């Protein structure tokens with residue numbers, strides 16, 4: 001992992017995250033828990049990297065470390081060639097715009113008391129304080145159109161939207177500040193199939209249009225296989241395989257990946 | 272081959288839920304007929320009314336706030352029909368517990384967290400077969416554990432539910448549900464909260480079980496792939512009403528309604544085998 005490709009944008013080297021055990025009673029402690037056990041990988045510009053794993057395997061913990069929301073116990077995280085894992089928050093602030101995240105439950109990150117207009121203006125005001133009102137509106141209009149959202153959504157509140165529409169709004173909000181990396185953590189898991197497809201198509205379109213790198217986190221193998229340029233499979237805090245979907249889900253893969261592959265239900269029909 | 276006997280008939284079932292001064296018409300003219308040994312799927316997106324249909328059949332809806340019209344008919348031994356809605360609430364619960372074994376999405380709800388597995392499983396068996404001796408009861412449970420692939424023998428039985436894995440808990444809950452000698456098995460998203468490998472194991476297990484037992488199955492899921500592997504008939508629901516019903520082959524390969532066609536198309540995009548995509 002010493003030689004990086006020139007289009008490497010995120011580089012993770014031997015990252016470990018151990019959570020201290022919770023206090024139990026007056027003197028007891030439950031044992032420490034290592035959620036991420038020495039993980040290394042790179043993300044390249046313009047690729048959709050799938051991160052596939054069962055619930056509890058450490059996907060969100062890894063994502064939070066990339067977002068500088070959690071600090072690794074050891075290891076290195078590079079963003080555009082800059083080591084971020086030891087950076088104080090004050091220095092990371094300048095880089096934060098480059099890496100944005102969308103979550104499974106959009107209510108967690110959209111303030112319910114704000115209208116969509118305010119929610120979309122907020123990140124622009126923070127990151128581009130000198131931007132004119134006119135430019136801001138133009139950027140918002142453009143992103144709404146790109147994300148398939150109607151103009152009249154601006155005057156509404158989050159609770160007036162379905163889950164799928166709210167995910168569009170969250171994606172629009174994350175992309176407004178023109179990040180280079182987008183982390184999507186189980187963003188379609190709670191949605192019905194037709195809406196899942198719409199959101200996946202939106203992500204792929206945005207990836208291509210903006211040459212965006214996307215870390216797409218999911219527990220659904222069929223989805224990971226379908227959308228990923230490359231995919232990595234995680235189990236109990238370790239990466240079990242990384243490569244193109246065909247490589248990773250091939251006959252020769254790791255026994256756990258084989259089990260996972262054979263557990264998938266397929267569907268066939270005609271319509 | 273002679274036609275199989277009808278076992279369950281739902282006729283024009285309507286449900287309105289009262290909440291304060293508000294009323295919600297959540298189930299609209301639902302009708303279908305199930306024959307002995309058939310495996311029915313109830314599919315549809317979230318909020319379609321799948322659980323509501325099952326909860327009406329199993330009499331799990333709170334009496335005070337639910338208004339039901341129509342008929343829920345079970346065939347009786349003497350060749351007649353018993354309408355569930357013609358019984359009092361109390362009679363209904365008893366009748367249902369003799370007719371239907373229920374498996375829920377979340378086995379944690381089916382198991383009592385404060386009691387050891389042995390105690391609750393034993394009590395469930397006693398409910399249906401009160402004359403069993405303690406030794407017979409224990410042997411029966413150990414046999415069932417074998418059949419259901421529940422490992423760990425007597426030691427597992429001494430555990431509390433939260434000391435076991437999700438897959439293990441779900442098997443125990445299923446094994447306990449099947450103690451009831453009922454003729455109809457209803458499962459509401461029984462594997463949705465399991466990881467992929469336990470989900471596959473549990474589904475395979477229920478499928479094997481169905482080969483040996485002459486159960487009639489109603490299986491609720493939003494996952495058409497699972498339903499296709501399990502069921503011979505299917506009901507597609509949307510907004511509290513049935514959109515289309517028929518055999519799974521007919522519906523998946525010759526869907527008539529635009530909504531069913533869309534569901535089939537979108538599901539093929541997400542989980543279609545590569546053959547299906549070309």
Ligand SMILES: Nc1ncnc2c1ncn2[C@@H]1O[C@H](COP(=O)(O)OP(=O)(O)O)[C@@H](O)[C@H]1O
Pocket residue numbers: 019033035053054055056057058059060061062
């Ligand atoms: N703040 C924390 N303290 C202790 N344990 C944690 C904490 N956050 C996550 N974990 C544990 O780390 C493991 C991985 O969690 P997570 O990264 O959320 O998994 P995933 O996103 O793959 O479902 C889980 O066992 C979880 O309970």
Ligand SMILES: Nc1ncnc2c1ncn2[C@@H]1O[C@H](COP(=O)(O)OP(=O)(O)O)[C@@H](O)[C@H]1O
Pocket residue numbers: 288290295297315316317318319320321322323324
């Ligand atoms: N107590 C209630 N009051 C009002 N509406 C309800 C209530 N319970 C369920 N519903 C509505 O009934 C519809 C059907 O729900 P349900 O049968 O649970 O759907 P699903 O197909 O996902 O199982 C949903 O639109 C739900 O919002």
Ligand SMILES: [Mg+2]
Pocket residue numbers: 059060061185186
């Ligand atoms: Mg997670």
Ligand SMILES: [Mg+2]
Pocket residue numbers: 321322323
């Ligand atoms: Mg339901």
